[in-house]
Amino acid sequence: MSEQRRSLPRLALPLIVAAITAITAACGASQSTSASGPSDSGTSKEARAALETAFKGATGDLPEVTAKPKAGVNLWVISCGQQQPGCVEPSEAAMAAGKAAGWKTNLCDGKLNPSGWGACIRQAISAKADVIMPVGVDCPAVQGPLGEAKKAKIITIGNGGMDCDVAGGEKLYSAVTTPLKSMTLADYRARMGALQADYVIGKTNGKAKVLLVNFTDPIWGPMISKGFRDELKQCAGCEVVKQLDVGNQDLVNNTLGSKFSSALLGAPTVNAVAFPIDGWLQAGIGQAISSSGRRAQLTVVGNFGNAANADVIRSDGAQDGDVGYSSKQLSWAAIDDAVRLMAGQKPAGSAGVGLVGIDADHNLPKKGSSYEPPVDYVKHYTTGWGK
Numbered sequence: 001m002s003e004q005r006r007s008l009p010r011l012a013l014p015l016i017v018a019a020i021t022a023i024t025a026a027c028g029a030s031q032s033t034s035a036s037g038p039s040d041s042g043t044s045k046e047a048r049a050a051l052e053t054a055f056k057g058a059t060g061d062l063p064e065v066t067a068k069p070k071a072g073v074n075l076w077v078i079s080c081g082q083q084q085p086g087c088v089e090p091s092e093a094a095m096a097a098g099k100a101a102g103w104k105t106n107l108c109d110g111k112l113n114p115s116g117w118g119a120c121i122r123q124a125i126s127a128k129a130d131v132i133m134p135v136g137v138d139c140p141a142v143q144g145p146l147g148e149a150k151k152a153k154i155i156t157i158g159n160g161g162m163d164c165d166v167a168g169g170e171k172l173y174s175a176v177t178t179p180l181k182s183m184t185l186a187d188y189r190a191r192m193g194a195l196q197a198d199y200v201i202g203k204t205n206g207k208a209k210v211l212l213v214n215f216t217d218p219i220w221g222p223m224i225s226k227g228f229r230d231e232l233k234q235c236a237g238c239e240v241v242k243q244l245d246v247g248n249q250d251l252v253n254n255t256l257g258s259k260f261s262s263a264l265l266g267a268p269t270v271n272a273v274a275f276p277i278d279g280w281l282q283a284g285i286g287q288a289i290s291s292s293g294r295r296a297q298l299t300v301v302g303n304f305g306n307a308a309n310a311d312v313i314r315s316d317g318a319q320d321g322d323v324g325y326s327s328k329q330l331s332w333a334a335i336d337d338a339v340r341l342m343a344g345q346k347p348a349g350s351a352g353v354g355l356v357g358i359d360a361d362h363n364l365p366k367k368g369s370s371y372e373p374p375v376d377y378v379k380h381y382t383t384g385w386g387k
Helices: 015-027 046-057 085-100 114-126 141-150 185-203 222-234 248-251 257-267 279-289 309-313 327-342 375-383
Strands: 074-079 104-110 131-134 155-157 209-216 239-246 271-273 300-302 322-326 358-359
Touching: 046 271, 046 358, 074 085, 074 114, 074 322, 085 104, 085 279, 085 327, 085 375, 114 141, 131 327, 141 155, 155 271, 155 327, 185 222, 185 271, 185 300, 185 322, 185 358, 209 222, 209 257, 239 257, 239 375, 248 257, 248 327, 257 279, 279 309, 300 322, 309 322, 309 358
Parallel strands: 074 104, 074 131, 131 155, 209 239, 209 271, 271 300
Antiparallel strands: 322 358
């Protein structure tokens, strides 16, 4: 089916074509600040245009449902870590979709480490799973267990993670659910970072001096950072002043807040912060920003559109903007890909899961809710499955 709003080949240069001129022109403009980060009162016309381009975002059509769920399927969902909202929401959505398909569902907590993910996959193999769905887990981190699942002829679906071929190895996932047509997962993750960069460029009037938080554990973490850096290069007056590398062990050991606080203290010229996982705000970044004495000088942007972060933005707290996408929608699409594979079909090729810029005045989810697109994907899939 055709993609909405714009063609996806153009989306692969996401928003840059329309915004480069505006962003570049904005790079010499002055910056204005308020009590909760830079305001729009002194923002140039060109910077505002660039922001609006980012806020408009782009999405795609839901795929046609072409297969009915097979009965009696044993589904195992492997959460990347139930202590992080970015793992909880898509994992619970996959469980809900599996139940809607009429399947037996099991959830295993991978506890934010490869050993936990691998143990969950092997537990699923022992339990005679028909479908195993790791959430947010790259293939190289669980190459051995995925190879065992493949040998056992179990369908494995990558939901938000990359396959091993991205790192030069053999494909081991039966399928990796694709968010948008004509865009690789690498491009999609890079687009997240690029939209974050668009936001800080516009909000600082082309004077962004950024503390960039880089997620080192997954393949896709540095892809977000690269997308950010590549987009920021379009602004002559902007730069990444400092990059802070963070891994899951910083969350497990509760050291994220102190590491971030030290990095911010050591970069006094920073006026913008970008971090790749919304849940990290509550894991220490938010408190570090609030207690830094520099909140009024910082434009802060996260990623994923989580409910708690949307409420922080709404309450004028330690975050100004976000990049939203529906991990729940991606999970429903991942279950549909499993339904297709079990019926002898190919995966859909596009889940129609878009990306959109968020702040207090644009695309902000309702209180207590994560970002959701204006489409009823649950009804779409359940109706198509005959449920």
